[in-house]
Amino acid sequence: MGTAFSDMPLFVPNRYRGKLIVVEGIDGSGKSTQLSLLSHWLRSQGYAVAFSEWNSSPLVRQTTRRGKKKEMFTPTTFSLLHATDFADRMESYILPLVKSGAIVCADRYACTAFARDVARGVSRRWVRNLYRFALHPSLNFYFRTPLDVALGRILGGRDALKYYEAGMDLGLARDVEESFRIFQGRILDEYEAMIEEVGFHVIDATLSIEEQQGIMREIVVRELGDSLRNGILHQPAGRDLNGKTTTSPVL
Ligand SMILES: Nc1ncnc2c1ncn2[C@@H]1O[C@H](COP(=O)(O)OP(=O)(O)O)[C@@H](O)[C@H]1O
Numbered sequence: 068m069g070t071a072f073s074d075m076p077l078f079v080p081n082r083y084r085g086k087l088i089v090v091e092g093i094d095g096s097g098k099s100t101q102l103s104l105l106s107h108w109l110r111s112q113g114y115a116v117a118f119s120e121w122n123s124s125p126l127v128r129q130t131t132r133r134g135k136k137k138e139m140f141t142p143t144t145f146s147l148l149h150a151t152d153f154a155d156r157m158e159s160y161i162l163p164l165v166k167s168g169a170i171v172c173a174d175r176y177a178c179t180a181f182a183r184d185v186a187r188g189v190s191r192r193w194v195r196n197l198y199r200f201a202l203h204p205s206l207n208f209y210f211r212t213p214l215d216v217a218l219g220r221i222l223g224g225r226d227a228l229k230y231y232e233a234g235m236d237l238g239l240a241r242d243v244e245e246s247f248r249i250f251q252g253r254i255l256d257e258y259e260a261m262i263e264e265v266g267f268h269v270i271d272a273t274l275s276i277e278e279q280q281g282i283m284r285e286i287v288v289r290e291l292g293d294s295l296r297n298g299i300l301h302q303p304a305g306r307d308l309n310g311k312t313t314t315s316p317v318l
């Protein structure tokens with residue numbers, strides 16, 4: 068599959084001082100846990116760090132909510148709406164911050180669309196083309212988790228699965244949990260198939276939280292070390308870029 072798309076670059080090269088650190092993986096793989104620890108660590112060293120979460124742009128919030136509630140989305144419209152959300156965050160938040168020299172930590176990025184939208188049935192080529200405006204991540208971490216481990220982590224302590232989250236729109240199974248399992252399995256297969264294509268740093272997400280965090284930090288130092296020391300924007304300790312007080316690092 069990798070060769071089919073290799074004639075054109077996937078993303079826009081980052082020519083700015085700042086960095087973009089991305090975490091990817093199926094639900095329950097531990098992405099948010101690891102990114103939160105990493106961002107605390109980076110902040111504790113005085114770097115200006117900002118967060119961007121998937122599907123969080125105010126521009127499309129109302130439409131997303133309404134469309135989900137009424138179960139109106141097709142795979143294509145759902146994909147386009149996520150791309151709109153992404154474009155808005157890219158242009159109004161991520162790019163200006165990276166240009167100014169900050170480190171932006173993204174909880175899910177374009178590869179989430181590559182995995183999820185394709186699991187929904189849109190074409191691999193089409194969705195990659197859609198996201199070509201995205202800034203190339205400085206580091207793209209993929210938290211590799213067997214399906215059962217991830218499902219065990221999330222199905223235990225949470226409310227009912229939501230319609231689209233479980234892929235119920237695809238008619239994979241009548242049972243929500245069974246549908247979720249099949250859908251997450253498809254997403255996992257897509258992530259596994261794109262590792263080389265998108266240049267993932269693969270983290271074994273079955274390791275302890277501390278072990279994974281240690282590996283992540285090693286990779287950050289090894290891959291970004293020199294450029295972190297030179298170009299990155301600093302900010303007063305204990306403040307994040309939104310001016311909120313941040314808690315001290317956990318690890
Ligand atoms: N290495 C780990 N081992 C065991 N449980 C973990 C690990 N990492 C995270 N968890 C737990 O699994 C759940 C999902 O973690 P989270 O970081 O929210 O995953 P994601 O953001 O990928 O969905 C949380 O309850 C979290 O505390």
Ligand SMILES: [Mg+2]
Pocket residue numbers: 098099100174
């Ligand atoms: Mg999360």
